[in-house]
Amino acid sequence: MAVTKTEPINGSTNKPSSSSVSMKSDLMSTLSLKSLKLKTKQQELLIRVSILCLVYVLAFITRLFSVLRYESMIHEFDPYFNYRTTLFLTEKGFYEFWNWFDSESWYPLGRIIGGTLYPGLMVTAAIMYWGLRFLRFAVHIREVCVLTAPFFASNTTLVAYFFGKEIWDTGAGLVAAVLIAICPGYISRSVAGSYDNEGVAIFALLLTFYLFVKAVNTGSLAWGLGSALGYFYMVSAWGGYVFIINLIPLYVLVLLITGRYSMRLYVAYNSMYVLGMLLAMQIRFVGFQHVQSGEHMAAMGVFFLMQGFYFLGWVKHLLGDKKKFEALLRIIVTCAVGVGAIALGVGTASGYISPWTGRFYSLLDPTYAKDHIPIIASVSEHQPTAWSSFMFDFHILLFLFPAGLYFCFKRLSDATIFIVMYGLTSMYFAGVMVRLILVATPAVCLISAIAVSATIKNLTTLLRTKSKVSQTGTTKGASGGKGSSKALPDQSQPFQRNGSYCIAFRCFLPAQGAHGNRVIFDDYREAYYWLRQNTPADAKVMSWWDYGYQITAMGNRTVIVDNNTWNNTHIATVGRAMSSYEDEAYEIMRSLDVNYVLVVFGGVTGYSSDDIKQVFVDGENWRWSIPFLPIETAKIVRFLVEYKLSYYRFGELVTEYGKPPGYDRARGVEIGNKDIKLEHLEEAFTTSNWIVRIYKIGGVSIALIYCLDQGSDFRNVQWIHVLDFVSSDNLSSHPTPPPSHTNTCFQQQKFKLDHIQQSCSNSTITAEGNKYYGECHEKSIRFLKPANKEASLGRETDSERWAPPPQGYALGCFWWAEIAFV
């Protein structure tokens, strides 16, 4: 039934190929003069090649959705970092890139970019760019970066074809190629503009597996070398290579246990492991981890085990006596296990071999993260997968997967064992973390392809024997074509899925206008571009770490923290600044030399995952922060910097008809404090929909002051005399007078620049900070001014409201540590 149903579609897919058949036959008749008709084998090849070409194109164009709907641009956060580094690589060359110390991020620490990233993606894009430029294609590097992921997705379909062919037959290969091309779980990570490591890494992962299986099947050193190179590419591209280096030993172990040890396996594994390890060590970020880290030890153990196996086989061959051999075996095994255990123990104890990381534990045990590293549990990408995501990402494949497993078990071989193990382990990991569905996708596609191909093949043979009608040209390729057409109805779903992914990208937010027209909130880019154009080139911007990569890439300004999250203390400092009172926050910001603070606020547009949510609501979940209670209950919250910066002057704005001014649409409440005063910060820029707000740290000067009267409070000082003002820009360069200076009392006193300008023309000075030292003497009569009357009012009136914070607020700020599986 299924076959008859799919006939017309099948016919249509073959139509172009049949026309090209005649064309090609024409060509061949003139060229080779052999025969006018194609042989069956040639026909099959032609059909196969044309199907593969179509799949190749299909995989590419399904991923162009975001370019067609929006524009050719990089999406999300990490891709912006990758884009920036690629730009650097193409402009400055590889050597500079390798030694790049980036002072624009993690100010003032900086980041050694060359040594802390997986360069595979950038180098790939740069090589493609240089290649295209060499061929005189005047492309921009951005376009190359945007299309890298779809291009590699297309390549992955080819690898999937060969892989399917290797483990089952060409039919399964073709179906696998089609499924990979349209599987939503993979599309979501490889759409145009999603310029991330995974886009390249899935290709590398599948390539490594394919070449390894090929090496195991053939026992050829060349394929083993190929898989080592594939592994090297994978290591250079993505941290997920750990999956390979653990799955392959596991697979070898299973083969050993099930008695499938062979010389082919020995050659394949040893060549792949030794070469792959040596090559991987060339990547600076990975370094000597292959011999030092606990996560890589399994591979090494299996390597030694293989040698032992081989050795035993040799000894067995030499001895020939079974009893002697068994005795020897016992001794050797005991010794080997003992030596191995001691080596591992000593290595671990001495710190030479690092223990497993929390990330690795959390992968093995889903409950581990919740108890030990709440931060891992908190990031949405690392949540355990819901059933619905399996449904969305795999669709019908979810049902085909068990069927495929059945066929694999039915026709067990070295290759099918591999794909079964790959499928089962990756499915387990996909269940642990949403993000790892991506790794499982190729396996699921391949196993499902086996199911489809085997079923159709069985069905056709069944039909053929029943009707006894001999059909011409029903070959493996044709059955593959049917398989591909059967999978065609799946395509409608990926488009929808794809759309939802694009909307989730946070560079701009499309929305529906009042008249149903599409409105794009392009506030992020508005703010970043403002920063880029209208702030000093060396300005430092403090923001939540999420926006770090985008600020450096689009705004071209130095950030304090970014998405790399390699230094939790630094992030915690910023987090603390954001969730402190303005005075304290100001101290922190000064110490970090911050010039601008950027906050994301969704109260006007109803965009709920803004900074307030990140700091207060999520913070509550992570058990470190105070609860966010909007109107009257949480008085403290209303004086924290994050709150103040988000809601500054928001109380004057009517956001929704029929609601009071200051109605927060994201949280659906009216804000409690509508009269927010900022003391040290001033609004520098707010985007048109208020999504991004940028504040400038008030220009502070150090004033050298002569003062009269001693006192603990600056307001008691009767007369002050301003000697000199030093701009905050050269704060550090200005010599601070020693406190022991006799007869003078140089003070360090802070003023806002506004006031200082006025004070020079003999008017007002507002005193705010209160640090000074030394004895004071009356010395001069210039610019005398009573200080007590001009003292800032804000502090006194606020003082009662500024209740001491509850114990433990803004303490453990370590919840941020990003798990970044990358």
Added chain:
Amino acid sequence: MGPIVIPCSNYKGKGQDILAASSSNNQIQILNAERRIDLSSHIVKVFLTLKVENVGTSPASEIFLAFPPSQADQLALVKAQAAIGKKKKKSYVHLDVNPTQLPDAPNGTKYFSISLLNPLSSGETATLEVLYILTHSLEPFPAEISQLESQLVYFRDSALILSPYHIKQQTTFIKTPSTKVESFTRVEPTKFAGRELKYGPYEDRPPYSFSPVIVHLENNSPFAVVEELLREVEISHWGNLQITEHYKLVHAGARHKGVFSRVDYQSRASVKGASSFKHLLASLPPRVHSVYYRDEIGNISSSHLRTDYRKSELEIEPRYPLFGGWKATFVIGYGLPLEDFLFESPDGKRYLNFSFGCPLAQTVVNKLTIKVVLPEGSKDPSAAVPYPVEQHLETKYSYLDVVGRTVLVLEKKNVVPEHITPFQVYYTFKPIFMLAEPLMLASVYFLFFMACVAYLQIDISIRK
């Protein structure tokens, strides 16, 4: 002729020089001079009507205009025309204006000479109309303003027209953008009414009379200055003219100081952000297609295109409103049908006829670079531009280029909208070159398929 008294401290020139200068020009005198200065935008337009008379004996073929050196730097354009005929049948003839130097210029005065069509014989009179445009001549004061303040500027000039000739009667009118004028120098008779400030009439002023005045007025018109504009015009003989324009825009008015409050700006942008501007209007040629407006970080979604058969208007909005000192860089690109702009001259050469200048309305371009990218294989490029420009040649490699395309680069400083006039670029091109790239592609594909066929047909294994 007696010694001339210069009433201006700036012009403490040596009496001898002035005497010499004036003596060479004493055969011309100006009967009546009327000057209208339009300050309504940041581009200052001055309309000068001169009625000159030859009081000497020999015929005069040139009339000199004098500018103080500070103004000469700001001068973007000087145009002159002569009125012919009586009132009813009045028509205007364009006259050539060229910068010249007189040997005895007092205090670095700069001159422009207007070449008359017919030399002015003794006793004859002629009426000349001069338009000159000054840029960057309004100095914001205070130099920094906050969002809520409106922008005040200084305009400096002389109440008396600087001229190498004796002027019998002269009047100066200054048109202000609003009625709000903070202060102005009085040189009696001076009158301010409505939006017009009137200096004069002054009678019988000797050559090089100068009386500096300063007007402090409100001017909230957009001070849109393009610091650098690069226009790339790429000719494709397949029928398309591709224009790419790179702008570096800046608000050149009083610098923005302190906070930018979105609440204030949102509530009443015209009052609480009066000095800022948000929209720009670019007038593009008709039949424009595939217009884009973007910057380094992607597409800017706020633009509108209106087209009709006579012209196209592109209204663009930078990502954020521009306050004083704020910058924005962006790129506008569009395609045009080639047949509207490329023609064949009688001598077999082809020429491109395209407009010079910046398509944005009411903007000053500090440095304009026009790059005309000729198709690969074209030869002997030459340009005919109505203004003095710097020219040189470059080579550019675009898609599938082997030898590269010749690029003719034209550069000009200080360009105002009045500069928008057509210019021509002539070159020779053989149509056969059009086929080079398609043939190249075709042969690559052919070779590829041949290789495939060969691979499938030839057995290259060693074993038999």
